[in-house]
Amino acid sequence: MATIASLKQGQRGIIKEFSVDVVPLKLLEMGCLPGNEVALVQTAPFQDPMYLTVNGAHLAIRKETAAQIEIEIIKQDLSTSLNI
Amino acid sequence: MAKQFNVALIGNPNTGKTSVFNRLTGLNQQVGNYPGITVEKKQGICRLDRGVKAHVLDLPGTYSLNASSLDENVVIELLLNKNDKDFPDVAVVVTDIENLKRNLLLFTQIKDLGIPTILVINMADRMKRKAITVDIAALELRLETKIALISSRENKGFEALKKLITNYKRLSVTPCLNASSIAPEYFDRLRKTFPNQDIYKLWLVITQDVNFGKLDRNQLKGVTSFKTESISNLKRLQQKETIKRYQFINQVLKETLLVDKENAKDLRGKLDRVLMHTFWGYVIFLGVLLLIFQAIFDWSSYPMDFIDSTFASLGEWAKNTLPAGDFTNLIAEGIIPGLGGIIIFIPQIAFLFFFISILEESGYMSRVVFLMDRVMRRFGLSGKSVVPLIAGTACAIPAIMATRNIENWKERLITILVTPFTTCSARLPVYLIIIALVIPDQRVLGIFSLQALTLMFMYLLGFGAAIISAWMLDKVLQIRSKTFFVIEMPNYKLPLFKNVGITVVEKTKSFVLGAGKIILAISIILWVLASYGPGDFNNAATIVQRENLETSISQNQLETKIAAFKLEHSYIGHAGKFIEPAVRPLGYDWKIGIALISSFAAREVFVGTLATIYSVGNDDVETIKNRMAAETNVKTGKPLFNFASGVSLLLFYAFAMQCMSTLAVVKRETNSWKWPLWQLIIMTAIAYITALGAYQWFK
Numbered sequence: 001m002a003t004i005a006s007l008k009q010g011q012r013g014i015i016k017e018f019s020v021d022v023v024p025l026k027l028l029e030m031g032c033l034p035g036n037e038v039a040l041v042q043t044a045p046f047q048d049p050m051y052l053t054v055n056g057a058h059l060a061i062r063k064e065t066a067a068q069i070e071i072e073i074i075k076q077d078l079s080t081s082l083n084i
Numbered sequence: 085m086a087k088q089f090n091v092a093l094i095g096n097p098n099t100g101k102t103s104v105f106n107r108l109t110g111l112n113q114q115v116g117n118y119p120g121i122t123v124e125k126k127q128g129i130c131r132l133d134r135g136v137k138a139h140v141l142d143l144p145g146t147y148s149l150n151a152s153s154l155d156e157n158v159v160i161e162l163l164l165n166k167n168d169k170d171f172p173d174v175a176v177v178v179t180d181i182e183n184l185k186r187n188l189l190l191f192t193q194i195k196d197l198g199i200p201t202i203l204v205i206n207m208a209d210r211m212k213r214k215a216i217t218v219d220i221a222a223l224e225l226r227l228e229t230k231i232a233l234i235s236s237r238e239n240k241g242f243e244a245l246k247k248l249i250t251n252y253k254r255l256s257v258t259p260c261l262n263a264s265s266i267a268p269e270y271f272d273r274l275r276k277t278f279p280n281q282d283i284y285k286l287w288l289v290i291t292q293d294v295n296f297g298k299l300d301r302n303q304l305k306g307v308t309s310f311k312t313e314s315i316s317n318l319k320r321l322q323q324k325e326t327i328k329r330y331q332f333i334n335q336v337l338k339e340t341l342l343v344d345k346e347n348a349k350d351l352r353g354k355l356d357r358v359l360m361h362t363f364w365g366y367v368i369f370l371g372v373l374l375l376i377f378q379a380i381f382d383w384s385s386y387p388m389d390f391i392d393s394t395f396a397s398l399g400e401w402a403k404n405t406l407p408a409g410d411f412t413n414l415i416a417e418g419i420i421p422g423l424g425g426i427i428i429f430i431p432q433i434a435f436l437f438f439f440i441s442i443l444e445e446s447g448y449m450s451r452v453v454f455l456m457d458r459v460m461r462r463f464g465l466s467g468k469s470v471v472p473l474i475a476g477t478a479c480a481i482p483a484i485m486a487t488r489n490i491e492n493w494k495e496r497l498i499t500i501l502v503t504p505f506t507t508c509s510a511r512l513p514v515y516l517i518i519i520a521l522v523i524p525d526q527r528v529l530g531i532f533s534l535q536a537l538t539l540m541f542m543y544l545l546g547f548g549a550a551i552i553s554a555w556m557l558d559k560v561l562q563i564r565s566k567t568f569f570v571i572e573m574p575n576y577k578l579p580l581f582k583n584v585g586i587t588v589v590e591k592t593k594s595f596v597l598g599a600g601k602i603i604l605a606i607s608i609i610l611w612v613l614a615s616y617g618p619g620d621f622n623n624a625a626t627i628v629q630r631e632n633l634e635t636s637i638s639q640n641q642l643e644t645k646i647a648a649f650k651l652e653h654s655y656i657g658h659a660g661k662f663i664e665p666a667v668r669p670l671g672y673d674w675k676i677g678i679a680l681i682s683s684f685a686a687r688e689v690f691v692g693t694l695a696t697i698y699s700v701g702n703d704d705v706e707t708i709k710n711r712m713a714a715e716t717n718v719k720t721g722k723p724l725f726n727f728a729s730g731v732s733l734l735l736f737y738a739f740a741m742q743c744m745s746t747l748a749v750v751k752r753e754t755n756s757w758k759w760p761l762w763q764l765i766i767m768t769a770i771a772y773i774t775a776l777g778a779y780q781w782f783k
Contacts, residue, residue, distance in 0.1 A: 021316050024568050028326045029148040031186045041353075045362050048458045049467070051573060055330075057186050058352075058573040060454045062461075065568065 002073050004050065004066035007040040013071035014038075015054070022068045031055035038071060090170055091130065091138045091249055094159065094194055095178035096187050097145035098447075098574040100206045102126075103236035103583055104178050105142040108246075115590050124488075125158075127170075132250045141170050147186075149193045149288060150322060152491065160292065163197055164285060174252035175201045176245075181211055181218070182575060184341060188227075188333045189326070192260040195229065196284045200255035202230055202248050209235040210575075215344035223340040228256045237580060261332055263287055266325045291318050355576050359451050369452055373474060376439045380478045380509070384431035391431075395424030413615065414608070422607030425686055426600040432478045432509055433595050434588050440471060440486065441587040445579035450571055457569065463551050464558020465502075466495040466569065473499075473550060476506030477543070480746045481595060484753055494563040500753055501763055502554045504746050505739070507546035510687040514737050515542050517691055520709055522730025545738050549770075610656070610682050610689075617654035624650045656681065670736065670772070671729030671779040673717070683742045690737075728782035732775040740771035 007013060017034050031054050032038070038054040048063040093108075095101040105113070109128030126142040143162065144155035151157040162168055163175075175194050179187030184205065195201040205218070224231050230248045234241030263284040264271040274286055359365055403416040443449045449471065457467025468490045475483035483503045490496035507515075519535050526534045620627060628646045637645075651657050660678035667677045679693040694712065715724040741747070741764045750760040 021319065024152070024570075025150055025319065025322055025326065026147060026152055026568070027570055028323055029150070029186075029189060030570060030572065031330075033327060033330055042356060042360055044360075044455055044458055046458055049454055049569070049571075051356075051360070051454060055185065057183065060450075060457075060571045060573055062457070062569045065570070 002071050004038060004040070004052065004061075004069045004071055005047075005063050007038075007050075007071070007073070009040055009042065011073060012037055012039040013073045016070040016072060018069050023065065027061065027065070027069075030059055031057035032059075032069070037074070038069075088137050088139050089173040089252075091140045092162070092170070092172035092175050093140060093142045093178060094175055094190065095145060095204075096147055096180075096183070096190060098572060099145075099178045099180040099183070099187060100236050101145060101178040102142065103580055104176075104204060104206060104234070105140065106582060106586055107236050107239065107242055109140055111586075115594065130246070130249070132246050136250060138249055139170075141172070146190065148190055148326075150291065155488075160288065163194070163199070164289060172199060174249060174255070175199045176204055176249065177201055178204045178206055181205050181207050181216055182214060184218075185330075185333055185337055188337075189329055191227070192329050192332065195227075195257070196259040196261060196263070197288075198257050198259070198282055198285075200252045200257055202232065202245070202252070202255065203227065204245060205231060205233045206236055208233050208241065209238050213349050215347040217342045217344075219340045223336070226336045226340065227260065228258050230255060259284065261325075261329055263325075266328060267321050270321070291322055352575055356451070356573075359448065360454060365451070365455050369455060372443070372448075376436070376474065377477065379435045379439065380432050384435050387431040388428050391424065391428045395420055395427070398424075410615075414611065417615070418608045418611030419604070422604045422611075425607060425689075426596060426604060429479055429509075430592055430596065433482055434592050436475055436478045436482060437588045437591040438584060440475065441584045442579045445577065445583060447574040447576045450573050453571055454573070463554040464495065464498050465551075465554050466490050466492060466499070467571070469495065469499040469554075472503050473506055473547070476503045476508060476550075477546075479508050479510070480504045480506070480743065481749050482591060484746070484749050485591075485594075487753070492569065494558075494561060497563070497754065497759070498554050498557045498561070500750055501557060501759065502550040504741055504743065504763065504767065505546050505550035505553065507543045507738070508687075508743075510743070511542075511546075511737055513688045514683075514690045515539060515734065517709060517712070518725070518730050518733050521712055521725045522727050542734065542738060549739060607685055610685055613656040613659070614651060614654050614682075617650070617657065619653065621650060621653040624653065651678075669779070670775045671724075671726075671732045671783070673724060676733070680736075680742070683737075684744055686745070687737060687742055728779050731782060732779035735778050736771045736775040738771070739767055739774060741767035 002013065004013070004015075015032065015034050015036050015038055023032075032052075033055060036055045038052055040050060041053055041058070042051040043049070044051075049060045050063060050066050051058070051060045052066075093101055093105050105126065105128065108130040112130075113126060113128030115124055115126050124144070128140050128142075130138045130140045132138055141162075143159045146156040146159045148156075149160050149163070151160050162170060163172075165171060177187075177191040177194055179191065191201065191203055203223075211217070218233075220231050220233055232241055232245035232248055234245055264275075266287075271283060271287070274290075275283055278286055359368060399416045399420040402420060403412060406412040406415065440449075443452070452470055453467035455467070456470045460467055460469050469487070472483040472486045475486050480503050483506070484500050487496050487499045487503070490499060516539075519538050523535050523538050528534055528537060624646050628642065628649050632642060632645065656678055657674075659681055660674040663677045663681070664672075664674040667673075667680065672680070675694065679690045682693045683690045712725050713723065716722065717724045747760040747764060750763060751757055754760070
């Protein structure tokens with residue numbers, strides 16, 4: 001199962017439904033909505049926290065939260081991934 | 085008398101809300117606290133046309149009306165309470181053109197409350213750079229509101245905004261989202277039970293404590309029956325509401341906003357790659373830290389020396405000019421030095437907030453939080469604890485105030501509790517004189533001065549103590565709070581110097597007025613305790629003269645001897661004698677005991693107190709040092725300040741909670757005496773035990 005935590009730098013994914021009981025509403029309000037595209041911009045050492053862009057917003061969350069959000073990773077060829 | 089109405093400024097963090105507030109009110113503002121809590125309340129007066137004045141309230145930044153922190157809860161509590169004297173006649177929602185989509189979420193919520201709402205789109209100056217075009221007229225139509233496109237950086241659009249505020253009565257109050265569409269069946273039930281209530285307001289009241297829960301909902305009886313919905317069901321509905329709102333916003337923006345990504349300049353990405361680099365990011369952060377330290381310790385020493393000497397001569401002047409008597413002494417020896425003891429911290433505090441506010445305004449602080457979060461979390465802290473720990477090296481008071489943006493209560497509390505371990509500037513004079521006394525002036529490996537290394541070690545010791553105790557508190561404290569952490573990475577911006585200036589002035593003012601009162605009170609009490617005493621105290625002059633009849637000493641020497649005798653027999657002298665048995669195992673005598681007690685007002689008082697006790701006529705460090713070196717232990721006959729007692733003193737000052745003002749601030753920030761008292765007891769215990777261990781080991 002792919003989650004935001006399994007994204008590699010520059011990779012993108014589409015957020016699937018996630019459970020309201022584990023992912024706080026705040027994240028939703030900041031733009032992290034099911035159906036939206038999320039991209040991993042950068043991570044701090046040990047991949048934690050993770051710096052994301054989602055729905056035009058730039059935010060950082062801890063890996064434990066990221067691991068709660070299921071995504072479908074967008075397959076892409078190497079040339080486009082280098083542009084991110 | 086012009087009539088006034090209430091304007092509330094509302095917006096997400098990082099939308100430039102404060103700059104808009106500053107532009108609207110100028111310096112016509114006052115900062116206070118909401119009653120009973122420590123959320124900052126900023127209000128001011130805005131002058132509109134024809135002598136009309138508006139009362140402007142700058143509400144804390146919030147992402148939505150579903151509050152998840154103390155700051156955010158203030159917003160919702162005000163907006164749900166029509167009887168509050170600050171209840172807005174008109175709401176001004178500030179948004180950032182680059183984050184319009186997210187910012188509009190809050191706008192739709194506010195508008196749905198039925199409050200006339202103006203939409204402000206800020207940072208218009210960045211539109212060209214980011215290749216953004218927006219159809220204002222169409223957007224006004226779709227959102228059924230009036231829009232002011234402004235730039236607080238270039239001071240554009242404010243006249244139009246003021247006009248909109250003046251004419252607020254013409255604004256439409258039609259809601260953006262039909263609340264019933266979230267869950268028709270549930271909302272129908274709600275409407276039938278409370279036919280006279282606004283349905284969206286009801287919904288907010290019901291769901292408030294799902295995320296936070298401190299709202300007083302006495303005015304709505306019978307609402308509890310709707311709590312039967314399980315929490316997770318309510319959460320699901322909140323999620324649904326948010327998604328519905330975003331659907332609406334996306335549809336609106338699709339028709340009105342155009343971003344040409346091809347032509348947008350991307351400075352953020354370039355800066356992020358350097359400033360958040362896994363290696364260079366830390367190097368740069370270290371450099372920034374060094375710069376701040378340099379400012380706090382080096383640059384601020386000039387104004388501090390000036391303030392010190394000014395107050396010294398002011399006291400002298402008062403003593404010589406005013407008629408002699410107790411009252412003059414109180415002014416010259418109690419109040420003026422007391423005031424000086426407050427004012428002297430202004431340069432450091434001003435510098436500190438100058439840098440912190442630049443780091444925050446520029447957007448760099450979020451990057452630091454990002455870089456440090458993982459490291460700090462190991463110790464039960466948050467990435468957001470870095471700022472207070474840095475600030476603590478100047479003074480724990482502003483540092484503890486800087487913990488407010490840590491949303492997790494446990495992490496915030498731990499930060500507050502451990503910050504006083506960092507080596508604040510008041511410890512520095514104490515360290516300097518003791519190190520000069522007991523650490524040999526040698527070089528290690530031929531280059532490093534042993535004394536300088538010791539001083540550096542003391543700083544590391546402070547940080548180490550803070551980190552380790554944070555780690556232990558994390559294990560011990562049984563506070564259940566959400567470990568959730570999310571931080572927005574705002575765009576980089578050049579700081580607006582008006583904002584920086586206002587922050588520096590406001591923070592300094594709140595320090596002088598808040599903590600200052602306590603420091604002043606303590607100095608007066610100390611003065612009284614040192615200036616009066618029972619029994620022999622009142623015959624000091626006669627007794628000392630009698631004792632010195634045979635010896636030929638000058639008038640000056642006689643006077644200093646009398647002063648020393650008086651101190652020994654004053655109330656504080658008795659107190660020193662009283663605690664002597666407790667401090668003797670640490671290698672101190674009653675005189676150091678007094679210095680320890682008086683250090684409670686402020687640690688640096690240590691040097692001044694010893695100066696009086698050792699009857700040295702002035703505060704010059706070298707002379708005190710010589711006197712201290714000459715002091716002998718009555719029992720052993722050896723020097724009182726030797727390696728063992730010196731190290732013991734250093735450790736005691738490193739760990740002890742000796743600062744009344746810090747305790748007062750901790751009380752204010754935690755809203756209870758419980759935490760400052762624990763802090764006092766535990767820190768003093770650690771200090772006592774380590775000092776005892778060190779003295780007994782090295783003796």
